[in-house]
Amino acid sequence: NGGLLLSCKAWAMSVWEFGRDEPNRVIFSLKVGLAVLLVSLLILIRAPYETFGTNIIWSILTVAIMFEYTVGSTFNKGFNRALGSLLAGVLAIVAAQLALCADRVLEPIIIGISIFIVGTVTSFMKLWPSLVPYEYGFRVILFTYCLIIVSGYRMGNPIRTAMDRLYSIAIGGLVAVLVNVMVCPIWAGELLHRELVKGFDSVADSLEECVKKYVEDDGLDHPEFSKTVMDEFPDEPAYRRCRTTLNSSAKLDSLAQSAKWEPPHGRFKHFFYPWSEYVKVGAVLRYCAYEVMALHGVLHSEIQAPYNLRVMFRAEIEEATGQAAELVRRLGKDIGDMNRTLKASLLKRVHASTERLQVAIDMHSFLLTSSYDRATSAAKTDGDTDANPSPPSETYHEMTRKTSKRLYSWPSREVDAYEEEAAVGNLLVPRMRALESTAALSLATFTSLLIEFVARLGHLVDAVEELSSMAKFKSEVEL
Amino acid sequence: NGGLLLSCKAWAMSVWEFGRDEPNRVIFSLKVGLAVLLVSLLILIRAPYETFGTNIIWSILTVAIMFEYTVGSTFNKGFNRALGSLLAGVLAIVAAQLALCADRVLEPIIIGISIFIVGTVTSFMKLWPSLVPYEYGFRVILFTYCLIIVSGYRMGNPIRTAMDRLYSIAIGGLVAVLVNVMVCPIWAGELLHRELVKGFDSVADSLEECVKKYVEDDGLDHPEFSKTVMDEFPDEPAYRRCRTTLNSSAKLDSLAQSAKWEPPHGRFKHFFYPWSEYVKVGAVLRYCAYEVMALHGVLHSEIQAPYNLRVMFRAEIEEATGQAAELVRRLGKDIGDMNRTLKASLLKRVHASTERLQVAIDMHSFLLTSSYDRATSAAKTDGDTDANPSPPSETYHEMTRKTSKRLYSWPSREVDAYEEEAAVGNLLVPRMRALESTAALSLATFTSLLIEFVARLGHLVDAVEELSSMAKFKSEVEL
Numbered sequence: 001n002g003g004l005l006l007s008c009k010a011w012a013m014s015v016w017e018f019g020r021d022e023p024n025r026v027i028f029s030l031k032v033g034l035a036v037l038l039v040s041l042l043i044l045i046r047a048p049y050e051t052f053g054t055n056i057i058w059s060i061l062t063v064a065i066m067f068e069y070t071v072g073s074t075f076n077k078g079f080n081r082a083l084g085s086l087l088a089g090v091l092a093i094v095a096a097q098l099a100l101c102a103d104r105v106l107e108p109i110i111i112g113i114s115i116f117i118v119g120t121v122t123s124f125m126k127l128w129p130s131l132v133p134y135e136y137g138f139r140v141i142l143f144t145y146c147l148i149i150v151s152g153y154r155m156g157n158p159i160r161t162a163m164d165r166l167y168s169i170a171i172g173g174l175v176a177v178l179v180n181v182m183v184c185p186i187w188a189g190e191l192l193h194r195e196l197v198k199g200f201d202s203v204a205d206s207l208e209e210c211v212k213k214y215v216e217d218d219g220l221d222h223p224e225f226s227k228t229v230m231d232e233f234p235d236e237p238a239y240r241r242c243r244t245t246l247n248s249s250a251k252l253d254s255l256a257q258s259a260k261w262e263p264p265h266g267r268f269k270h271f272f273y274p275w276s277e278y279v280k281v282g283a284v285l286r287y288c289a290y291e292v293m294a295l296h297g298v299l300h301s302e303i304q305a306p307y308n309l310r311v312m313f314r315a316e317i318e319e320a321t322g323q324a325a326e327l328v329r330r331l332g333k334d335i336g337d338m339n340r341t342l343k344a345s346l347l348k349r350v351h352a353s354t355e356r357l358q359v360a361i362d363m364h365s366f367l368l369t370s371s372y373d374r375a376t377s378a379a380k381t382d383g384d385t386d387a388n389p390s391p392p393s394e395t396y397h398e399m400t401r402k403t404s405k406r407l408y409s410w411p412s413r414e415v416d417a418y419e420e421e422a423a424v425g426n427l428l429v430p431r432m433r434a435l436e437s438t439a440a441l442s443l444a445t446f447t448s449l450l451i452e453f454v455a456r457l458g459h460l461v462d463a464v465e466e467l468s469s470m471a472k473f474k475s476e477v478e479l
Numbered sequence: 480n481g482g483l484l485l486s487c488k489a490w491a492m493s494v495w496e497f498g499r500d501e502p503n504r505v506i507f508s509l510k511v512g513l514a515v516l517l518v519s520l521l522i523l524i525r526a527p528y529e530t531f532g533t534n535i536i537w538s539i540l541t542v543a544i545m546f547e548y549t550v551g552s553t554f555n556k557g558f559n560r561a562l563g564s565l566l567a568g569v570l571a572i573v574a575a576q577l578a579l580c581a582d583r584v585l586e587p588i589i590i591g592i593s594i595f596i597v598g599t600v601t602s603f604m605k606l607w608p609s610l611v612p613y614e615y616g617f618r619v620i621l622f623t624y625c626l627i628i629v630s631g632y633r634m635g636n637p638i639r640t641a642m643d644r645l646y647s648i649a650i651g652g653l654v655a656v657l658v659n660v661m662v663c664p665i666w667a668g669e670l671l672h673r674e675l676v677k678g679f680d681s682v683a684d685s686l687e688e689c690v691k692k693y694v695e696d697d698g699l700d701h702p703e704f705s706k707t708v709m710d711e712f713p714d715e716p717a718y719r720r721c722r723t724t725l726n727s728s729a730k731l732d733s734l735a736q737s738a739k740w741e742p743p744h745g746r747f748k749h750f751f752y753p754w755s756e757y758v759k760v761g762a763v764l765r766y767c768a769y770e771v772m773a774l775h776g777v778l779h780s781e782i783q784a785p786y787n788l789r790v791m792f793r794a795e796i797e798e799a800t801g802q803a804a805e806l807v808r809r810l811g812k813d814i815g816d817m818n819r820t821l822k823a824s825l826l827k828r829v830h831a832s833t834e835r836l837q838v839a840i841d842m843h844s845f846l847l848t849s850s851y852d853r854a855t856s857a858a859k860t861d862g863d864t865d866a867n868p869s870p871p872s873e874t875y876h877e878m879t880r881k882t883s884k885r886l887y888s889w890p891s892r893e894v895d896a897y898e899e900e901a902a903v904g905n906l907l908v909p910r911m912r913a914l915e916s917t918a919a920l921s922l923a924t925f926t927s928l929l930i931e932f933v934a935r936l937g938h939l940v941d942a943v944e945e946l947s948s949m950a951k952f953k954s955e956v957e958l
Contacts, residue, residue: 018607025606033599036625040594043629044587054633057626064622067602108523115519120512123546127504128497143543146515147536150522154533250729294773294928301931361920441840444920445927449773452780 027184028069035063035179039172052171055164062172067180071265072188072258074180077136078173079261084140085169089162091118091141092148099153111149118145133257188258189268189275193335195252196278196285199245200332203289204325206242207453210292211321214299214446215314239296246289252282267338274470281335284456284463288328291453298446305443312364316357317447323350324454331464340473343461354454361447506663507548514542514658518651531650534643541651546659550744551667551737553659556615557652558740563619564648568641570597570620571627578632590628597624612736667737668747668754672814674731675757675764678724679811682768683804685721686932689771690800693778693925694793718775725768731761746817753949760814763935763942767807770932777925784922791843795836796926802829803933810943819952822940833933840926 019026039059042048049056066081068074099110119142125131126138148162155161213236259275327346334341467473498505518538521527528535545560547553578589598621604610605617627641634640692715738754806825813820946952 019603025603028606029599029603032602032621033595033597036598036621037591037595040591040625040629043633044591049633054630057630060625060629061622064618064625112516112519112523116512116516118512119515120508123511124498124504124508127507139543142511142515143540146519146539146543150519150539151533151536154522154528247728249726290769290772290776293769294776297769297773297931298927301934441923441927445924448777448920448924452776455780 024069024186028186031179031183032067034183035067035176036060038179039063039175042171052168053164055168056171058165058168059172059175062169063176066173066176069186070188070191070255070258070262071180071185072261073254074177075261076133076258078177080134080137081140081169081173084137085144085166088141088144089148089166092145092152092162093159096149096152096159108153111153115146115149118142185265187262187265187268188255189262189273190266192252192255192259192275192278193268195248195255196282197332197336199248199282199285200328200335202238202241202245203285203292204328204332205238206236206289207292207295207328208321208325209236209238210296210299211317211450214295215310215317242289242292246286246293249282249286252279268471270472274467277467277470281460281463281467284460288453288456288460291449291456294449295446295453298442298449301442305440305446309440309443313357313360313443313447316353316360317450320350320353320357320450320454323353324450324457327457328460331460334473335464335467338471338473340465340468340475343465347458347461350454350457354451357447358451361444503548503665507665510658510662511546513662514546514655515539517658518542518654521650531647532643534647535650537644537647538651538654541648542655545652545655548665549667549670549734549737549741550659550664551740552733553656554740555612555737557656559613559616560619560648560652563616564623564645567620567623568627568645571624571631571641572638575628575631575638587632590632594625594628597621664744666741666744667734668741668752669745671731671734671738671754671757672747674727674734675761676811676815677720678727678761678764679807679814681717681720681724682764682771683807683811684717685715685768686771686774686807687800687804688715688717689775689778690796690929693774694789694796721768721771725765725772728761728765731758747950749951753946756946756949760939760942760946763939767932767935767939770928770935773928774925774932777921777928780921784919784925788919788922792836792839792922792926795832795839796929799829799832799836799929799933802832803929803936806936807939810939813952814943814946817950817952819944819947819954822944826937826940829933829936833930836926837930840923 039056042052042056042059062081066074066077068077095111095114099107099114102110122138122142126135131138144165148165152159152161256275256279259273264271264273323346327343327350330341330346331343333339518535521531521535521538541560545553545556547556574590574593578586578593581589601617601621605614610617623644627644631638631640735754735758738752743750743752802825806822806829809820809825810822812818
């Protein structure tokens with residue numbers, strides 16, 4: 001019993017937190033309640049009910065179906081509903097007149113055929129790619145047409161039926177729109193704006209997190225890839241958010257689609273605000289995020305550069321990463337604040353630190369291709385001030401571990417491969433060296449991807465600049 | 480006038496091709512027409528109309544709203560509709576009885592409050608992440624509840640109203656389900672199966688296309704990245720299909736969700752067919768596709784390895800790619816044919832050719848880090864049989880072009896960077912060398928990514944094996 005009470009409490013807490021995380025959810029729910037209450041009053045109170053009659057129940061249906069989370073999508077759905085109902089009404093009146101001209105026996109046949117045709121044509125049209133966003137409109141045409149023509153046939157006077165129904169649908173739509181806009185409106189544009197800014201932050205965070213793990217990782221606590229491929233990477237929250245950003249294209253699209261329906265509001269003061277630019281910036285950001293995903297792939301790859309090699313370039317890698325992440329965050333912040341600042345000096349610094357990384361790689365490039373012994377001796381020469389001999393032996397241990405892990409992760413096949421290769425020619429020793437060599441090259445891969453990320457930042461800056469100018473962000477001269 | 484006729488003809492052609500590409504679209508449209516016709520007959524013909532009364536128009540609404548493309552999603556929506564209506568009915572009856580106990584003045588107030596509460600609670604619940612798939616069910620609860628309780632209040636006897644409405648909804652649902660299942664059913668499971676197989680093919684195609692372009696590319700026709708980043712890459716159809724595969728996770732999810740509702744059918748003969756395994760295989764395939772995206776990124780990167788270097792490893796790269804693509808295609812084909820074959824020997828061959836690529840890279844690794852002159856002299860030594868001196872000069876030309884393009888794509892900033900660096904210390908020459916050196920390392924990046932792709936194939940094979948065993952594919956001993 002105490003357990004039940006406890007789980008009830010936990011459940012109540014999670015509901016409370018769900019609402020507190022995003023108060024809009026609670027506001028939305030209360031607004032729906034209010035809207036259905038308002039239309040119900042039209043029936044519950046005697047006067048309007050006597051004016052409109054039983055058809056008024058259609059307005060309840062309209063509110064329940066039309067009320068959406070954001071203002072834009074409510075407008076969009078309302079437009080679909082209105083145009084669909086209107087088209088269906090016109091169609092139904094035409095078909096009904098046609099059926100009336102025919103004699104009494106033919107009438108139901110004509111009506112039946114017309115229903116079949118409308119059903120087929122609307123269903124086919126809503127599959128057409130450019131008409132998919134209006135799917136709901138076609139559904140509305142279909143059922144409104146059927147309802148009007150069928151009840152017109154049974155109850156007579158289809159025009160009267162159509163008109164009454166259109167009135168009540170219009171009332172329902174009006175209530176839904178008014179409540180949605182007047183009471184704490186939730187704007188799709190605002191959500192889109194925040195979503196994009198969040199995307200910038202998550203890319204920056206995840207870049208830093210990934211690089212931090214890479215340079216700090218001593219190679220001892222690598223989980224098996226097969227276990228992690230489907231996994232949530234619980235110790236990498238930023239990576240998960242970045243992956244969400246990668247999958248957010250559909251969300252951005254639909255928010256931009258809704259935002260186009262919204263009038264100027266809040267911070268977005270002018271007409272024809274460039275919402276589609278947000279989608280474009282999101283796409284360029286996603287292109288940058290692909291590089292982060294590739295970096296993450298190298299981090300969790302089975303072939304790893306030795307720890308001492310990674311440590312050697314640590315300062316340069318961290319500096320370039322820090323600068324790049326700062327630039328990305330700054331871009332996000334500027335969009336968030338609707339400021340327009342010059343990014344030239346920041347970009348210059350990012351490029352300068354990337355150049356330094358390139359120089360460092362170039363200076364020590366012999367390390368990347370040398371065999372194991374040379375790498376060890378280099379480590380010895382570098383670290384000859386400290387007397388303990390553990391770094392080389394650790395490296396050796398690590399090397400063995402990596403190789404054995406590799407053997408483990410490609411089980412029996414590897415052993416067979418030996419035999420095959422032995423038959424072709426004794427390539428056993430070079431092959432092992434090749435593994436070590438490519439292990440060192442994995443560092444080159446990591447830095448190349450990082451450099452490519454920086455190269456793409458230029459395009460991100462351009463895309464943000466384009467958005468800033470089209471959306472007329474406040475221009476500020478950089479200090 | 481002829482132009483109008485011509486564009487009409489073109490339009491008709493495109494509609495025809497749209498239907499021919501996927502005949503299911505035409506079938507679906509005709510089925511919708513048939514279903515609405517059937518329910519309309521219930522009203523158009525006298526006998527059933529007299530039995531059921533005007534409430535029968537609810538069955539038309541149900542068909543129009545419930546009829547979905549696949550059998551599974553129709554079942555799913557039907558379940559939502561049925562459960563939603565039932566719950567709403569029960570709720571409405573309870574509330575109506577409660578309101579009847581109160582006196583005449585209090586009754587509409589109680590009804591109004593109950594409508595507000597139902598509207599708020601259902602709207603809040605449908606935002607809860609695990610209840611999002613049942614969004615439609617909550618909408619049904621809301622409007623059915625309102626309709627029943629309001630019309631019960633005005634027309635008396637809410638139980639009678641609720642029952643009549645449930646009958647006609649049940650009839651509509653039954654017609655929708657029967658037509659959907661009996662007439663050329665479109666199974667979500669079948670679509671999911673084909674979609675996954677298509678994903679394998681597109682990854683294989685796009686890998687081959689990308690590598691082919693990389694080794695054949697002479698660096699002369701690179702479009703500017705900024706122009707291509709938002710572009711559709713018209714000359715790379717397979718890449719676009721691969722990108723579609725990357726974005727298909729939502730599609731696979733929803734198809735699997737629908738497929739779970741379907742009874743055994745066609746090739747999928749046993750109960751509890753592991754549809755969720757398809758989603759998992761799709762996720763592993765997407766992980767492989769991320770590597771293809773990274774390869775594509777290197778292909779269109781601004782920093783490119785010189786042509787002669789790429790040509791040097793061409794045979795090995797192409798062999799490894801060919802083997803890997805064949806393995807991926809074979810996996811796709813086996814799923815498609817529902818066969819279960821051993822992939823050990825194929826995987827062994829892929830690994831063997833990847834090893835050869837590693838050996839080749841290791842043998843020539845000095846080329847990757849040497850300065851420009853050494854690379855040229857190596858090219859000369861390699862190509863000393865042909866007398867014309869164009870390859871080195873071409874390389875030189877290309878180098879300059881690349882560098883200038885780089886300068887161009889990072890315009891004024893680069894020039895400033897010179898000054899800054901010159902102030903720090905005269906790093907001008909090393910910096911240029913660094914650029915060349917990292918250009919050669921870009922080849923290392925490309926091969927590393929290719930090797931990582933091969934490494935991930937092992938996990939893909941495992942995932943497919945898991946699916947094969949859970950779905951009880953026909954086992955065949957490999958020849």
